[in-house]
Amino acid sequence: MSENHGGDGPAEHEHEHGLDHDSKSGTSASVDDPGVPVGERCQLLQPGDGGRWLVTTQGSTHIWDLDAWTYTRMPGAHSRSGAFVQDQVANPITRVERWPRVNKASLVWFNDATHPHYVEQWRQSSTIVSIERLPDRPPPRAPEIDEQGRVVVANGALGGVHPSGVCAENAWGCWIHRPLPHPLDHAPVYWREDKSTAERHCSHGIGHPDPQDSAYAWFVHGRDVTVHACDGCCRPGPAWLKDLW
Numbered sequence: 001m002s003e004n005h006g007g008d009g010p011a012e013h014e015h016e017h018g019l020d021h022d023s024k025s026g027t028s029a030s031v032d033d034p035g036v037p038v039g040e041r042c043q044l045l046q047p048g049d050g051g052r053w054l055v056t057t058q059g060s061t062h063i064w065d066l067d068a069w070t071y072t073r074m075p076g077a078h079s080r081s082g083a084f085v086q087d088q089v090a091n092p093i094t095r096v097e098r099w100p101r102v103n104k105a106s107l108v109w110f111n112d113a114t115h116p117h118y119v120e121q122w123r124q125s126s127t128i129v130s131i132e133r134l135p136d137r138p139p140p141r142a143p144e145i146d147e148q149g150r151v152v153v154a155n156g157a158l159g160g161v162h163p164s165g166v167c168a169e170n171a172w173g174c175w176i177h178r179p180l181p182h183p184l185d186h187a188p189v190y191w192r193e194d195k196s197t198a199e200r201h202c203s204h205g206i207g208h209p210d211p212q213d214s215a216y217a218w219f220v221h222g223r224d225v226t227v228h229a230c231d232g233c234c235r236p237g238p239a240w241l242k243d244l245w
């Protein structure tokens with residue numbers, strides 16, 4: 001472990017999870033389920049942990065998504081429902097200098113979601129009061145199909161959509177029949193007639209190309225439809241796309 005630069009003291013004893021005192025090592029690169037049930041609290045997070053966590057400090061709350069490897073600050077909010085999935089921008093974590101631990105401060109580095117290629121930021125929290133496990137992100141839902149077989153989107157209904165068998169072999173799935181997880185997979189879909197693309201509108205009203213529809217446009221038609229004015233809500237790009245693109 002290298003995340004100990006003048007901080008909270010040595011990390012080598014930080015193995016207990018408060019609840020179950022499991023014995024897993026903190027050096028695994030893979031994502032482990034730390035065994036803490038949803039809604040329960042633990043004393044610390046550590047390298048290799050998976051899951052989504054609500055870290056409450058004296059002044060604010062923070063979501064550490066160790067599956068998606070993102071950090072989201074939720075100033076002042078204290079809702080425990082799944083409703084805050086899109087409320088604030090999830091920033092891709094680049095490194096953790098001090099992992100969250102009750103009664104300590106965390107220090108995390110992340111790429112600025114709006115300027116990910118040239119801005120790296122860090123946040124040191126105030127003293128951590130509690131660390132609570134959140135439900136995993138719900139899986140994406142397929143859009144509704146109406147009686148006429150049209151796909152219901154936020155700005156109307158799409159006719160003439162391909163049958164579900166056509167996209168069955170696509171590595172990028174299909175936003176209609178085989179939705180895959182991505183940051184805006186729960187955001188409403190708007191069909192862009194002018195571009196013949198599906199867009200996801202984030203909670204700030206910005207349209208982002210649906211990554212599955214973008215993959216379809218690129219791999220089937222050689223059309224790059226990904227250029228857009230972005231506020232960061234569609235980032236980080238989904239892991240399944242990185243293997244593909």
Ligand SMILES: [Zn+2]
Nearest residue numbers: 167174176177
């Ligand atoms: Zn399909």
Ligand SMILES: [Zn+2]
Nearest residue numbers: 202204231233
């Ligand atoms: Zn947004």
Ligand SMILES: [Zn+2]
Nearest residue numbers: 208230231234
């Ligand atoms: Zn975007």
